[in-house]
Amino acid sequence: MEKKTLPFNGTKEQEEQLKAVIAEHKDQDGAVIPVLHKAQEIYGYLPIEVQEMISEGLDVPLAEIYGIVTFYTQFSLNPKGKYHIGVCLGTACYVKGSGDILDKIKEILGIEVGECTPDGLFSIEATRCIGACGLAPVLTVNDDVYGRLVVDDVAGIIKKYQEL
Amino acid sequence: MEMVNIKINGQSLSVPSNYTILEAARSANIEIPTLCYLKDVSKTGSCRMCIVEVVGARNLQAACVYPVSEGMEVLTNTQKVRDARKVNLELLLSNHDRKCLTCARNQNCELQKLSDELGVTDITYMGERNEYDIDEVSPSIVRDNNKCVLCRRCVSACKTIQTVSVIDATERGFKTTIASPFNKSLAEVPCVNCGQCIVACPTGALREKDNTDEVWAAINDPEKYVVVQTAPAVRVGLGEEFGYEIGTPVTGKMAAALRRMGFDGVFDTDTGADLTIMEEGTEFIERLKNGGKLPMITSCSPGWIKFCEHNFPDFLDNLSTCKSPHQMFGAILKTYYAEKMGIDPKKMFVVSVMPCVAKKFESGRPEMEVGGLRDVDAVISTRELAKMIKQSGILFNKLPDEKFDNPFEEASGAGVIFGATGGVMEAALRTVVEVLEDKSFDKLDYEAVRGTDGIKEATLTVAGTAVKVAVVSGLGNARKVLNDVRSGKANYHFIEVMACPGGCVTGGGQPIVDSSVRMDIDLKAKRAAGLYAEDASLPVRKSHENPDIKLLYSEFLEKPGSHKSHELLHTHYTARPKF
Structure with missing residues (x-):
C-alpha cells in the first residue's frame, strides 16, 4: 500500500550538507549506513529524493539503499509531523488498551503508523515501553506525556494541538 | 589446482x-x-x-x-539431514501460494519438484500467510510475490550479472519481500525487461506477460491475415518443451506446427536478420569511411537498448540506427509482402515468437510503426509458443519437417547465428569484409568472436585497415566495456552487445532449465551449438547472398541505406532517467 507522505521540500543548504557527507565517505567500504544516518539527521527522514542523491553519489543501486532503509527500523521513509504522537505498545500499556487508543488516533487523523498527515501537523509512531507503566496506557505528543487514558480522551488531545 | x-x-x-x-x-x-x-x-x-x-x-x-x-x-x-531439510521446506510451503494447478510453472517448478523428492505429503504448518498484489503493469514481466520463496536468485541475476539492480530484498523478517525501491512496479523503474530474473526464478513468482490470448483472438478473427515470424534462437529452445535434448534445432517441426495452428504466413526472423546485416553493415562501412561516430554498437537487443538509454545516454549516437530484425521484418511484411500478396496491411496481424521478453516492450515503443501501422502486433516468448502448440492438440514430435513460406523461404546461415553471442558480429563481418575487399571469401567462420565468454575482442585487417571489434553479452559486461570506452581505456570500431549472458539462446523468454541440470551443462554453449550446426548446413551463409534479400532490394528497397530503408527499417533512441 502506498503510504501518504508530504511533497519533498529539501533546501539547497541541506543538499550541500548531504553532498559533503557523501564526499567524506565516498571511497569507504560500507559507506551506505553512516551516510544514511547523517542524511536522516539533515532531512529528518529519507525520502526517495534523498536516497537517489545517495545512490548517485556513492554509486550504490537505489534498490540496495531502499532495502537497507526498510530493513532497519531507525530509518524512516516519512517525515515527522509538527506534533509527533507516540503510542506506547509496551506490555503494560497494551494490556490496558493502548491498541484501541492507537486505532482511534489513526481513525481521527486518517493515517497509518509511520505516516504524516497531509498538512504536516501530525505523525504517529507505535513505541516500545517508554518506562511510564504506572500511567498506562500512555501516549506522548513531542515531549508531553498523557497517561491513564481512555479512548474518549483522544479526540480532545488532538484538538488541543490542532488549535495551538 | x-x-x-x-x-x-x-x-x-x-x-x-x-x-x-x-x-x-x-x-x-x-x-x-x-x-x-x-x-x-x-x-x-x-x-x-x-x-x-x-x-x-x-x-x-x-x-x-x-x-x-x-x-x-x-x-x-542421514535421517537428521532428511528431517531438517523437510522441515525447512515445509516452513517455506506454509507461506507459499500453493496454486500449482493454475501456475505458469506447473510441472517446471523447483519447489514442486523438491516437495515431491523430499516426500512432503501434507501441509504441516498452517500459519499466517503474506498476501501481495501481483505486479502486472510491465508489458514484459509479471511479478507475483505470493509465490516467492525469497531465494534471491532474481536479485543476483538483476544486480550482480546484469547490474540493472532494480530489485532487492526489502523490509525484514516475515515481511521481507523482493521489490523495487518504494514498491514501484517494474514498469516504473529502469528495468530493461531482459527477463533474466524469470529464467533464474525457481517458482512462478516471475513470469512473462502472457500475450497468447490476443494471438488466438487474431487467428480466430476471419477478417485478419495473421503472419508469424520466429527468431533464430527459438528453434534451439522450443524442442526442450517437447522432450528433445537441449539445443536440438526443431526448425522444420516448428514451421509445421505454426501452419497447423492457423497462421496464414509462417516466416523466419532470420530473413529480418539478413536484412539487418545489409543495413547495419552498410551503416558501419559508411561510418568507417566517412568519419562517423565510432564505435558503432549493435541495436538488435532491446534489453541492451533500454539499458543504454537509462545508463549511457551519452552513447545513443553510437548505437546503430537499425531496428531489430523482427521489427524490420514486420515493417517489410506490412509493405512489400502485403503489396505482393494483395493483402490490406491494415488487416494484417504480425506475431513475433521471440526468445526474449524485452521484445514485448520493444514492439510497443511509439517509434516502431510506419504510417500508423505497427511493425509487430504481438510478441510471444518461446515458452508461450510451446503452450499454444500444446493447447492446439498438436503432437509436435510427430510433425513432418516443413519449410517457411515464400517469398522468404530460406534465410542465410548468417541470419541463423544471430541468436548466439558473437553471431551478429560474425554475420556482419561475413558481409562487411567482402564488400570492403570487393571479393568473395570461402572461409566464413570467425572463431575469434565465437564462444560463450562475456567479453571477446578481435582485430581484423580489412582492406588494409585494422578493424577492432568487441563482442559483449550480459549487461554487467556491457557496463564494463562502455565504461572503458568512455574513459578512453579501450577503443573499438564495432561492438556487438546482447543483453543476456550467452545471447538470445539463453534469453529471458526461453524454456526454463532446472538449476540441477544447469549444474552439469553449459546451457549457452549447447544451444549455440545447435545454431552453428544449422548455419554450417545451409547453402547460403552470407546475408548479401540471400536471393530473397537481393530481390527485396531490387524490387522494393533499392539499396541498403536508401530513403525507403530509412523510413521502414531505421529508428531513433530516447535518453531515459537513471532512476
Missing part, C-alpha cells in the same frame, strides 16, 4: 581445494537438493535445502557455500 582428500557418505574422493561440498558431491554423482543456489548466478546459502552433516561441525552446514578441506567427512543422507 591443489587437490584435497575428503569422504562423502563413506566414499573417498580427491577434489580441487576450491570446491564446495555441493560441487564435490556432484562430481561423485551424489545429489544434494538446492533451491537458492544457481550455478554462475546465485550462491547465498539462505534456503537451507542443501544442508549436510560435516563431521565435527556443531550444526548442519549449507553444502552450496561450504568449502571442502583436507580430511573432511560429510554425510549428505
